[in-house]
Amino acid sequence: MRSVSIIGMGTTNFGILEGMSIKAMAARACNRAIMDAGIDRKDIQAFYLGNYIGGILVGQETLAPVVACELGLNKTTACTKVEGACCSAGIALRQGYLLIALGFYDFVLVGGVEKMSSASTAKNTEALAAGMDKDMEGYTGLTFPGYFGLVAQRHMYEYGTTIEQIGMVSVKNRKNAVKNPRARFQKETSLEQVLNSRMITDPLKLFDCCPISDGGAAAVLCPTEIARNFTDKPIEILGSGHGLGMSTSYAMEGPSCTATVFAAKEAFEMAGVKPSNVDVAEIHDCFTIAEIVDSEDIGFFERGKGGPAVEEGLTQVDGKIPINTSGGLLSKGHPVGATGLGQVYEVSRQLKGEHENQVKDAEIGLAMNLGASGLVSTVTILKRS
Numbered sequence: 001m002r003s004v005s006i007i008g009m010g011t012t013n014f015g016i017l018e019g020m021s022i023k024a025m026a027a028r029a030c031n032r033a034i035m036d037a038g039i040d041r042k043d044i045q046a047f048y049l050g051n052y053i054g055g056i057l058v059g060q061e062t063l064a065p066v067v068a069c070e071l072g073l074n075k076t077t078a079c080t081k082v083e084g085a086c087c088s089a090g091i092a093l094r095q096g097y098l099l100i101a102l103g104f105y106d107f108v109l110v111g112g113v114e115k116m117s118s119a120s121t122a123k124n125t126e127a128l129a130a131g132m133d134k135d136m137e138g139y140t141g142l143t144f145p146g147y148f149g150l151v152a153q154r155h156m157y158e159y160g161t162t163i164e165q166i167g168m169v170s171v172k173n174r175k176n177a178v179k180n181p182r183a184r185f186q187k188e189t190s191l192e193q194v195l196n197s198r199m200i201t202d203p204l205k206l207f208d209c210c211p212i213s214d215g216g217a218a219a220v221l222c223p224t225e226i227a228r229n230f231t232d233k234p235i236e237i238l239g240s241g242h243g244l245g246m247s248t249s250y251a252m253e254g255p256s257c258t259a260t261v262f263a264a265k266e267a268f269e270m271a272g273v274k275p276s277n278v279d280v281a282e283i284h285d286c287f288t289i290a291e292i293v294d295s296e297d298i299g300f301f302e303r304g305k306g307g308p309a310v311e312e313g314l315t316q317v318d319g320k321i322p323i324n325t326s327g328g329l330l331s332k333g334h335p336v337g338a339t340g341l342g343q344v345y346e347v348s349r350q351l352k353g354e355h356e357n358q359v360k361d362a363e364i365g366l367a368m369n370l371g372a373s374g375l376v377s378t379v380t381i382l383k384r385s
Contacts, residue, residue, distance in 0.1 A: 001101040003224035005234040008037025011345045014215035014333040015184035016117045022058050026067045026113035029216035037220035038230050041071060045105040046078040048095045050088030050112035051337035053127040057119045085131035087371030088112055090340030090378030094240045096221050111218035114335035124212050131372035133247040147249055147373045149201035152289040155255040159304030163203050167194040168310045169288035170207045170330055177327025179356035184213050184333035208288040213333025217341035233352045239271030239381040245374040257374035260297035267379040275299035279362040280350045282343035284370035285328040294368055317357045325357040340369035344380060351384040
């Protein structure tokens with residue numbers, strides 16, 4: 001397999017992007033990635049675009065070819081929309097990576113996009129819940145906030161994780177977002193405010209939940225051997241993992257997402273590094289408890305130690321393993337189809353030494369993207385060349 005690198009990245013801000021269609025957001029992010037890479041768009045041989053609920057919320061399907069026409073790509077370009085719930089963009093990146101690694105193509109554009117703000121909260125909740133097993137759990141009325149509320153309850157029961165430790169994830173990530181112009185929320189919050197915010201699903205409060213958002217993100221990939229022909233700061237993809245979890249909450253073995261466990265194992269083995277070698281990470285904090293569980297599933301901390309790690313400051317920008325220095329989904333927002341590449345964008349800025357919350361001497365980064373109720377996960381390990 002050939003080594004693969006990112007030579008260009010682009011993103012929109014995440015938030016309420018009024019007046020921008022889903023096509024326009026995707027095109028803006030992709031154009032910025034192409035311009036950042038400095039390549040001729042006619043050289044792009046394949047295009048993978050992650051999107052989860054565009055058909056449900058805005059009535060647009062066949063999205064990758066539609067965006068490709070907007071971008072002016074060659075008619076020989078293979079265009080594919082990728083759907084994997086909140087993991088859609090992470091899977092799109094992996095597909096592009098594999099095509100180049102296996103020698104099929106030299107230049108692949110990958111992206112992710114979602115338009116959520118034009119639909120009501122009820123419609124968004126219904127659309128997001130489509131990622132669950134309808135026959136077994138969807139028709140019971142279980143939603144993603146309900147699912148992660150169950151995960152939080154079980155984690156607290158098994159490991160003694162406290163509601164304060166869970167709330168500290170929100171405090172940390174809101175603080176990190178203050179400097180990030182791409183984030184929807186750029187204001188600090190106190191632990192008291194988190195704990196006293198409106199109950200959503202016991203024990204999770206409003207400030208434990210990520211906001212819906214609009215947004216797009218994209219990257220241009222090519223073989224590492226020619227990456228420096230286009231940029232002085234290529235980002236090498238060391239490892240890529242894609243795991244499968246359980247389709248129902250009652251099948252889970254404790255508060256853990258096996259999809260992430262397997263995806264992380266695959267990515268680390270491919271990269272030839274360990275969790276302790278990672279300098280900075282963006283992981284899926286759709287809810288505060290998710291960041292704690294993710295950090296354990298990846299292997300940053302032992303089971304039950306994720307909560308204390310947050311309390312001890314180990315996940316702060318200057319901590320042992322800085323997590324979600326961008327502000328995470330809790331602050332940036334979660335345009336589900338775009339989130340995976342939004343995370344990669346933030347990690348890449350860290351590895352280039354260009355981030356607003358720069359981690360000193362960051363060389364190896366990790367992006368972890370979780371889809372549905374822990375049903376699918378991708379882990380990407382990146383390195384500064």
